[in-house]
Amino acid sequence: MNRTDQNSTPVRFLEGPSVYLRQVEPEEAELYQQTLFDPEVRRLTGTQRTFTQGQIRTYLEAKGEDSSSLLLWIALKDSDKPIGDIALQDIDRNNRSANIRIAIGGSEHKGKGYGSEALCLLLDYGFGILNLHRIELNVYSFNSHAQHVYEKLGFVREGVQRDALFYDHEYHDSILMSILEDDYRRLYNNKSTE
Template sequence: MSNVPHETDRPVRFLEGARVYLRPLNQEDSELYYRTLYHPEVRRLTGTQKHFTKEQISRYIDGKSQDSSCVLLLIALCEDDTVIGDIALQDIDGMNRTSNIRIAISEQFQGKGYGTEAMKLMLDYGFGILNLHRIELNVFSYNARAQHVYEKVGFVKEGLQREALFYNHQYHDSILMSILEHEYRAKYVQAP
């Protein structure tokens, strides 16, 4: 008998890059999602203020799977299927062809280019499959590393929401950034 995993044992690879792939979030992932949500650095970088129970996380996952205005995916390493974070296109507006994007990478996997690759995969899906025109995000002023990654990927700073987040006894600014479809295509899509 072979020790090679059977195809049905492998996670589905919805969007695949060179080092990471994006896959659907399932109920089996609720414990992992719950634990990641309580990592102090993940909470700080995402500005997460609320607490959640395992049951709430389970309902959240169910709800997102039914929500046509959201694409929530886990980020995993190609080499061994280790889940290192999540990424989502949210508030998808088909009429205006807009969406918001968010990403969270576990601390030990930051600074290795995985987030950049995951963002490019999701942007390619948003512009190339969902036919979006504009994708925006917010990043907190204390997260200089993320700001740098977003700019490198092609996002442009549009504005500043002053003191929009209260976290750890003080207010922080939120920076609004966006990328338009023609900007993405000029940077990443090869002409035929």
């Protein structure tokens, strides 16, 4: 479980005030499957398929070997409990770009800033360590809360893919948003001087 031994605490890859990010291990396929079957997570991510634990384990093993992707748990600092996952994927070193996605499970974890904190941690890593220039994401039109959070973090709406998702008997648009390194650095520098 990404631990130095069975009795130690998880290795923290990136750490903020309330949450930390750590690698998702193949042995955690059952826990990851539970996250994927959370009805609200499925709706907000547009997940339509089901997955066996074996399929998830294979997926997690492949992610661990994939240098163009980083899949991490979002865990609470005070309990080490994973409350969702976040990924930086399609990392393109030539064009210095990537895609980011996030999912927080359980209504008790929403609206507390955990997602924003996790996004800031991974954006800082993407721009400050991986030297990326552009990070993009897609969000469905019915998720206005997420759109607001992304805009607050500096993402800019670039376009709309009309009727990109068929879910719950109707079509929904997918909104493309991105943030560039200069925008992020300007926002980060302004916050650090406040």
